[in-house]
Amino acid sequence: MKVLVADDDADLRELIAFTLMQAGHLVVKAGDGPAALRHFGAEGPDLVLLDINMPGLSGFQVCETIRARSRVPVMMLTVRGEEEDLVRALGLGADDYLTKPFSPRTLLARVKALLRRAGMESTAPLAAGRISLDLEEHTVRIGAAEPVRLTKLELRLLQMLLANAGHAVNPERLLIQVWGHRSGGDRQLLKQLVHRLRQKIEADPAAPAVLRTAAAGYKLVVD
Amino acid sequence: MKVLVADDDADLRELIAFTLMQAGHLVVKAGDGPAALRHFGAEGPDLVLLDINMPGLSGFQVCETIRARSRVPVMMLTVRGEEEDLVRALGLGADDYLTKPFSPRTLLARVKALLRRAGMESTAPLAAGRISLDLEEHTVRIGAAEPVRLTKLELRLLQMLLANAGHAVNPERLLIQVWGHRSGGDRQLLKQLVHRLRQKIEADPAAPAVLRTAAAGYKLVVD
DNA sequence: GCGTGTCTGTCACCCGTTTGTCACCCGCCC
DNA sequence: GGGCGGGTGACAAACGGGTGACAGACACGC
Numbered sequence: 090m091k092v093l094v095a096d097d098d099a100d101l102r103e104l105i106a107f108t109l110m111q112a113g114h115l116v117v118k119a120g121d122g123p124a125a126l127r128h129f130g131a132e133g134p135d136l137v138l139l140d141i142n143m144p145g146l147s148g149f150q151v152c153e154t155i156r157a158r159s160r161v162p163v164m165m166l167t168v169r170g171e172e173e174d175l176v177r178a179l180g181l182g183a184d185d186y187l188t189k190p191f192s193p194r195t196l197l198a199r200v201k202a203l204l205r206r207a208g209m210e211s212t213a214p215l216a217a218g219r220i221s222l223d224l225e226e227h228t229v230r231i232g233a234a235e236p237v238r239l240t241k242l243e244l245r246l247l248q249m250l251l252a253n254a255g256h257a258v259n260p261e262r263l264l265i266q267v268w269g270h271r272s273g274g275d276r277q278l279l280k281q282l283v284h285r286l287r288q289k290i291e292a293d294p295a296a297p298a299v300l301r302t303a304a305a306g307y308k309l310v311v312d
Numbered sequence: 313m314k315v316l317v318a319d320d321d322a323d324l325r326e327l328i329a330f331t332l333m334q335a336g337h338l339v340v341k342a343g344d345g346p347a348a349l350r351h352f353g354a355e356g357p358d359l360v361l362l363d364i365n366m367p368g369l370s371g372f373q374v375c376e377t378i379r380a381r382s383r384v385p386v387m388m389l390t391v392r393g394e395e396e397d398l399v400r401a402l403g404l405g406a407d408d409y410l411t412k413p414f415s416p417r418t419l420l421a422r423v424k425a426l427l428r429r430a431g432m433e434s435t436a437p438l439a440a441g442r443i444s445l446d447l448e449e450h451t452v453r454i455g456a457a458e459p460v461r462l463t464k465l466e467l468r469l470l471q472m473l474l475a476n477a478g479h480a481v482n483p484e485r486l487l488i489q490v491w492g493h494r495s496g497g498d499r500q501l502l503k504q505l506v507h508r509l510r511q512k513i514e515a516d517p518a519a520p521a522v523l524r525t526a527a528a529g530y531k532l533v534v535d
Numbered sequence: 536g537c538g539t540g541t542c543t544g545t546c547a548c549c550c551g552t553t554t555g556t557c558a559c560c561c562g563c564c565c
Numbered sequence: 566g567g568g569c570g571g572g573t574g575a576c577a578a579a580c581g582g583g584t585g586a587c588a589g590a591c592a593c594g595c
Contacts (some may be wrong), residue, residue, distance in 0.1 A: 122343065123329075123339065123340075126338065126339075127314070127338045127339075127340070130338045131314075131338060154333065168576065178375065200555085220490030238544085240542060241542085242542085242543075256448060257448050257449075261356070275544095276581080276582090277544085277545070277546090278543085278544070278545090279543085280581090280583070280584090281543085281544080281583095281584090282543090282580095283583090284582095284583065284584065284585095285542095285543095287583095295583090302582070302583095303448070303449065304448065304449055304451075304461075305447070305448055305450065337571095455552095463552080463553060463554085464553085465553080465554075498555095499570085499571090500555085500556075500557090501554085501555070501556090503570095503571065503572070504554085504555080504556090504572095504573090505554090505574090506571095506572090507571095507572065507573065508553095509556095510572095518572090523570070525572095
């Protein structure tokens with residue numbers, strides 16, 4: 090599942106991101122409110138974690154804006170003892186809250202619960218057509234073939250493509266999704282990753298039938 | 313769509329940003345010229361709103377620099393009564409202008425118009441008459457014929473002509489829209505591009521039936 | 536701690552496609 | 566005839582995707 094983590098505290102943000110990634114989630118990070126909204130619009134996450142105190146726009150404003158456009162689950166991060174903030178957040182449509190400090194274990198439990206409540210159990214294999222991903226096993230199965238083991242990056246790339254199965258995904262977006270940041274110039278990384286993935290999943294890597302190069306990026310052919 | 317808003321007046325900047333976000337756009341904000349260029353490079357916005365009076369670099373300079381690198385639509389924000397500034401801005405390649413003060417409604421209408429003109433209001437296939445463009449696949453289909461693959465430039469040219477289907481578009485405008493920079497003398501580029509496009513889409517390239525030469529430029533015959 | 540194997544980032548290179556540029560053609564008009 | 570502007574063919578440079586090689590980073594078992 091794709092999770093948007095918005096917190097202006099870089100250390101905490103990285104800790105959360107790391108914890109979620111370890112659990113097999115894709116993470117999009119934002120350091121302030123506007124960035125959170127930007128990524129929300131661009132990435133379409135399945136879950137949003139929002140700190141209340143952020144520069145630019147507060148978590149409240151971000152939550153409100155998101156709620157005006159989507160019913161994606163939103164979890165607020167609050168400092169203990171600011172109950173009035175909490176009430177306000179829930180009133181704005183937030184689904185859950187977590188008081189700092191919290192343990193990674195607590196975080197994961199709450200995230201899992203929230204995703205389950207939203208009907209997106211995170212361990213369910215992603216699938217489209219003849220392609221199915223097993224996020225826990227880090228494997229992909231195509232048609233009747235044996236499941237193939239994937240590395241972390243390969244898994245993320247496939248996950249992104251699978252989420253847009255049949256449609257081209259542009260390289261910039263893939264770079265952001267798979268590596269997190271990296272502005273422009275890193276096409277080479279993507280080339281290599283695609284190459285390595287093709288070696289694993291294509292019957293004939295020289296003539297890709299599944300992971301095709303499209304005019305505007307790469308796409309998955311699922312039939 | 314992602315919009316870069318550059319204005320040194322923080323209040324106005326926030327108002328514009330808010331208005332655009334309400335309309336579903338992603339907004340990147342800049343308070344001066346250098347920041348605008350920095351964000352332009354990093355974010356790759358689909359539209360740029362530029363105030364003329366900004367510290368660091370003026371809107372003129374920013375516009376010129378952007379035009380040297382991109383054909384992204386640029387809208388200038390001017391104070392009423394400074395027509396000479398306006399003329400200068402349009403000469404530098406700006407696509408539209410807005411005189412302050414303006415209402416949010418006006419702003420949105422202009423932004424929408426500009427994005428439509430630039431052919432990016434959606435990735436849905438553009439069509440007019442028997443001609444339809446698939447922006448994702450980079451193909452064009454004319455009548456019942458097989459879709460034809462287009463290069464990046466051919467696609468842009470066709471997109472511009474299709475946006476004005478049935479009417480002639482003058483060469484200056486096409487040069488700016490397709491190549492972004494290149495003020496005057498580069499007719500030859502356009503000639504070649506038209507030639508190559510005709511080879512691909514015309515049944516008889518020597519007697520063009522679709523992409524016709526008109527008195528004032530080129531036009532697409534769509535019926 | 537240490538070796539081992541895997542994963543990832545980076546480099547150099549190949550090759551087909553795309554693009555920019557030049558020379559030249561033709562028809563038209565003064 | 567000569568200038569002008571559009572159309573055409575040819576060619577070289579630039580670009581971009583694909584590939585193999587390699588070294589450092591990393592995880593893991595001992």
